[in-house]
Amino acid sequence: MTDTATDAEGARPSMDDRAALQNLAQQLGLAVRWHDFYGHEREVPDDALRSALHAMGVPAADDGQVHAALAAHAAAGFQQTLPPVIVLGEGPDAYGVGLAPGTQDGSLWHLTLEGGLRQPLYSHQGGNGRQYVVLPGGMPTGYHRLDGATERDGYTTVIVTPRRCWTAPALQAGARWWGPCVQLYALRSARNWGMGDFTDLRGLAAGMAGLGASFVGLNPLHALFPDRPEAASPYSPSSRNMLHPLYLDVEAVPEFQECAEAQRLVAADDFQRRLAQLRATELVDYAGVAQAKYAVLELLWAHFREQHLAPASAHAARFQAFLHRGGEALRAHALFEALQEHLCAADPSIWGWPAWPEAYRSPRGEAVTAFACAYEPRVGFRAWLQWQAELQLQAAQSQARAAGMALGLYRDLAVGVNEGGSETWTEPDVYALGMHVGAPxxxxxxxxxxxxxxxxxxxxxxxxxxxPFIDTLRANMRHAGALRLDHVMGLMRLFWISPTGASYVAYPLEDLLGILALESHRHQCMVIGEDLGNVAPRMREAMHEHALLSYRPLFFERTHGGGFRSPHDWPEQALAVVSTHDLPTLQGFWSGEDLELQARLQLYPDEHMRHQAVLDRVQDRVQLLIALEREGLLPPGATADPSSLPECTTALVDAVHVYLARTPALLMGVQLEDVTQQRLQVNVPGTSEAVFPNWRRKLAVAVEALVEEPRMLSLATALRAQRRGAAAPELAAA
Structure with a gap:
């Protein structure tokens, strides 16, 4: 790509000025050129570099600002006494921290370990004439603090991390586990209010544990937007650190058993008719579900305030303890939701904080403080919903483990947050606002x-x-035995997109992986990295080194000749799945439903690519049959003859999953849409709800019936025979 940008007078920028811009960008981790998936080099336009630098908080609108930023960046590195944070791998080696020029030789510093032990350290001059303070080797893993010799020196956080993420000991000893993967909202039941909830999750976990499953994989449970329930993508949340209250089972909230008014409302014939209608729909009616749930939750909150908060009951004390643990982050999220509710009620076009009146856009502004005082009950309601969601999620994980699941819940972490949500409002400086994450x-x-x-x-x-990264990991590793990181490449680099162009921006991979390993051990939570698409070789190497499981869909595991990789050639450090929420179901893949859908939605750049996709799919089906035949797994009567392809029957679905079960992958996930043989996928990337109902489609079989469903029983029987130690020890003993 050739840059043709001009300056204000219409002349091309000088090479010195352009070199300065590119130099500044590269110093801050912004690529000035990159290679796409197909090997073509792309050069980043100057305007795109300036936009990205501005989003980082570095003025670069003109050449004068660029040169000033370069000088300031150099001066900051030269003058800095201590870096804000140092991340070290555990081990016996000492580590020297370079100090700013002018630091006095022999000055006294203090290292305070996380447990409280404090020890003095003295600076000394190194062979290069620079002053150093040496951190001792053998420090325990954790979050420590190095304080400077003077107040002006400040302090640095020293994070000592394990070399690898936590892996369940049974897996290290040879066990191989499987579990269902489900979109929680998609669960049907005879008792829910139109979408899957935490009680459905408890029932699913108990039932699947009885079939030998060791975990239940979930979509992100992040907080979305209560005032816009139809904005349902779990991958575009308001906050990744809070939970989505629509997953609450309202009747399981303790106050429901105490509140006669709420019970009368729910028992009324018209309310029961509404619930029956919400349950009967093929797609989740989020607006209808929200209306029903919040009508009752409002009554329960009023009851809680009157019967528990006012007299300061023991139950209220537990809520106050939750508020204390949640701290400022919880309060800010609750305040955001109350403000958004208030402002949107007056003007429905207000979609998020960037559309708020200016006075409310800073969480520390006077108008926001006044609102928090005037509308304290509304803020409290939003915090109380988070408490109830936390309690019900915790109960679901406890139920899963008590039923015999070795991991229990396997949660999912979105790669980012919505630009109009509570996280970006609370800490806008942490985000590069004006940029969007994506993929070429x-x-x-x-x-x-x-x-x-x-x-x-x-x-x-x-x-x-x-x-911010630590807080997000902690929020999502709670009540989980495994955590999947969506687009794990974000630990190393992200593709930043602006109206003027796009490029990759680097992130401190080793630091982030170290912190990930530390939190993984503290929560005893395995980590899975979604490493699909254009993934740098170094990222996969780092995943292997740090014990992150690779996310491996069958559809992508091919040999150079296009055939499917033999089960024995799959990696051990992996989660094996047939497909994902962004890809066709097995039935959709087999029938070509996904190709027809993409054509209808005009997602092919041209007809040639559509025709090629159809031809490739014919080959894919034959290649899959050949792979099954090679393993002796073809269903009776089926052949790999392309002129007489079999139907996608239960026997074929079982065969494909047994193929996966034979891999050495530590974990294997089973999409319930594949078991129930549904054609349409959960989400079609690149589309909106206006053209395709993403994140809404329910499972064809209710939770209560799933564990007795012949197709589920057939598959579970086959998987128990293939996966070593599939059940938790207490189940195996039974």
Whole structure:
């Protein structure tokens, strides 16, 4: 790509000025050129570099600002006494921290370990004439603090991390586990209010544990937007650190058993008719579900305030303890939701905080403080909903483990947050607002993808001692035995998109992986990295080194000749699945329903690519049959003859999953849509709800019937025979 940008007078910028811009960009981790999936080099336009730098908080609108930023960046590195954070791998080696020029030789510093032990350290001059303070080897893993010799020196957070993420000991000893993967909202039941909830999750976990499953894989449970329930993508949340209250089972909230008014409302004939209608729909009616749930939850909150908060009951004390643990982050999220509710009620076009009146756009402004005082009950309601969601999620994990699941819940972490949500309002500097995360064109999406999510600002992430990243991991590893990181490449680099162009921005991979390993051990939570698409070789190497499981869909596991990789050639450090929520179901793949859908939605750049996709799919089906035949798994009567392809029967579905079960992959996930043989996939990337009902389609079989469903029983029997130690020890003993 040739740059043709001009300056204000219409002349091309001088090479010195352009070199300065590119130099500044590269120093801050912004690529000035990159290679796409197909090997073509792309040069980043100057305007795109300036936009990205501005989003990082670095003025670069003109050449004067660029040169000034370069000088300031150099001066800051020269003058800095201590870095804000240092991440070290555990081990016996000492580590020297370079100090700023002018630091006095022999000055006294203090290292305070996380447990409280404090020890003095003295600076000394190194062979290069620079002053150093040496951190001792053998420090325990954890979050420590090095304080400077003077107040002006400040302090640095020293994070000592394990080399690898936690892996369940039974898996290290040879066990191989499987479990169902489900979109929680998609669960049907005779008792829910139109979408799957935490009680449905408890029932699913108990039932699947009885079939030998060791975990239940979930979509992100992040907080979305209560005032816009139809904005249902779990991958575009308001906050990744809070939970979505629509997953609450209202009748399981303790106050429901105490509140006669709420019970009368729910028992009324017209309310029961509404619930029956909500349950009967093929797609989740989020607006209807929200209306029903919030009508009752409002009554329960009023009851809680009157009967528990006012007299300061023991139950209220537990809520106050939750508020204390949640701290400022919980309060800010609750305040955001109350403000958004208030402002949107007056003007429905207000979609998020960037559309709020200016006075409310800072969480620390006077208008926001006044609102928090005037509308304290509304803020409290939103915090109380988070408490109830936390309690019900915790109960679901406890139920899963008590039923015999070795891991229990396997949660999912979205790659980012919505630009109008509570996280970006609370800490706007942490995000590169104005930029969007996405992906360039690749085989997953020929047109490329823009996910509409502002990325973490790597400069502010470092300045904030990685606390936003740590907080997000902690929030999502709670009540989970495994955590999947969507688009794991975000630990190394992200594709930033602006109206003027796009490029990759680097992130401190080793630091982030170290912190991930530390939190993984503390929560005893395995980590799975979604490593699909254009993934750098170094990222996969780092995943292997740090014990992150690779996310391996069968559809992509091919040999150079196009055949499906033999089960024995799959990696051990992996989660094996047939497909994902962004890809066709097995039935959709076999029938070509996904190709027809993409054609209807005009997602092919041209007719040639559509025709090629159809031809490739014919080959794919034959290749899959050949792979099954090679393993002796073809259903009776089926052949790999392309002129007489079999139907996608239960026997074929079982055969494909047994093929996966024979891999050495530590974990194997089973999409319930594949078991129930549904054709349409959960989500079609690159589309909106206006053209396709993403994140709404319910499962064909109710939770209560699933564990007795012949197709589920057939598959579970086959998997128990293949996966070693599939059940938890207490189940195996039974």
């Amino acid at each position: 064109p690749d085989p997953l999406n020929a047109l490329g993808q823009n996910w509409g999510l502002p990325p973490f600002n790597p400069r502010r992430l470092l300045a904030g001692r990685y606390q």
